[in-house]
Amino acid sequence: MSEQKVKTTSKKNVKLIVLIALLIALIVLIPIGYALFSDRDKESTQTEIGRIEVELKEDWPEPGETDPLTGDQYDEFGLKKNAKKIWGHSVGNLPAYVRIRCIPIVEYNTDKENGQGEWVTAPVPQENIIVTIDSKNDNQEDTWISSGNYWYYNRILPAGEDTSKMSISWQIDELPSELEGYKVRADVRVILEYAQTTNDKWKEIFQIDDLPDGVQK
Numbered sequence: 001m002s003e004q005k006v007k008t009t010s011k012k013n014v015k016l017i018v019l020i021a022l023l024i025a026l027i028v029l030i031p032i033g034y035a036l037f038s039d040r041d042k043e044s045t046q047t048e049i050g051r052i053e054v055e056l057k058e059d060w061p062e063p064g065e066t067d068p069l070t071g072d073q074y075d076e077f078g079l080k081k082n083a084k085k086i087w088g089h090s091v092g093n094l095p096a097y098v099r100i101r102c103i104p105i106v107e108y109n110t111d112k113e114n115g116q117g118e119w120v121t122a123p124v125p126q127e128n129i130i131v132t133i134d135s136k137n138d139n140q141e142d143t144w145i146s147s148g149n150y151w152y153y154n155r156i157l158p159a160g161e162d163t164s165k166m167s168i169s170w171q172i173d174e175l176p177s178e179l180e181g182y183k184v185r186a187d188v189r190v191i192l193e194y195a196q197t198t199n200d201k202w203k204e205i206f207q208i209d210d211l212p213d214g215v216q217k
Contacts, residue, residue: 053092054157054194056100059085083169086190088153089162096194097202097211098153098163100144103189104129104170108182115183122184128174131188134167147212155216156197 060081088098106124111117135144135151143164144151153163168188175184195202203209211217 050094051092052094052096052194052196054088054090054096054098054192056190056192057087057089057162058190082171082186083167084188085165085167086192087163087165088157088192088194090157090159093159095156095158095197097197097206097215098157098192098194099150099206100166100193101150101191102131102133102168103191104131104186105189106172106175106184106186108179108184112182119185122179123176124172124174128172129186130171130173132169132171135164137164145212145214150193152212152215154214157194 086100088100090096104126106122106129107119108122109115109117109119133144133146133151135142137143143154144166145154151166155163157163168190170186170188172184172186193206195205202211
């Protein structure tokens with residue numbers, strides 16, 4: 001009787017030890033498996049999510065900078081500057097179509113004597129502001145195409161890259177007589193827009209039915 005009880009007790013102990021070992025293994029392996037699954041899930045999510053974003057860049061001077069050609073010092077508004085270069089820089093991870101709109105602006109300072117007043121938009125007709133655009137690259141090829149009120153970059157902009165630069169200059173042909181004696185400044189404001197290249201999303205974003213001739217498709 002005594003030997004049988006010992007054998008029965010030993011078998012129970014062995015089963016208990018095996019069960020404890022299995023529980024320990026599960027406790028160790030479940031977090032590892034979950035971590036591996038999570039990492040794969042994150043990797044899959046990061047691969048699928050795309051971002052389209054293009055920033056407008058300008059060589060507009062900072063306050064206090066000096067024009068290397070004339071020696072004039074710019075105020076914070078670039079008062080004595082009438083030309084600049086602009087381009088787009090992709091900060092997303094997907095390609096994009098890019099277009100820009102140029103809007104000439106003339107302002108005058110309400111302080112006629114010292115120019116320390118407010119800058120107010122001057123009522124100057126758009127046709128009295130001559131804007132010149134040079135879109136040729138280093139190979140003398142036009143890289144921006146004019147269509148309607150916009151200029152379209154003629155290539156699909158790859159992720160992380162820049163468009164070619166566009167040179168913009170402007171000149172006020174005629175000012176209203178009532179602005180005589182006031183300090184006047186002019187600029188060409190640039191609005192940059194970008195759109196997805198696939199699934200015809202650019203049609204919805206740009207509100208057009210077709211891209212201008214010469215734009216890469």
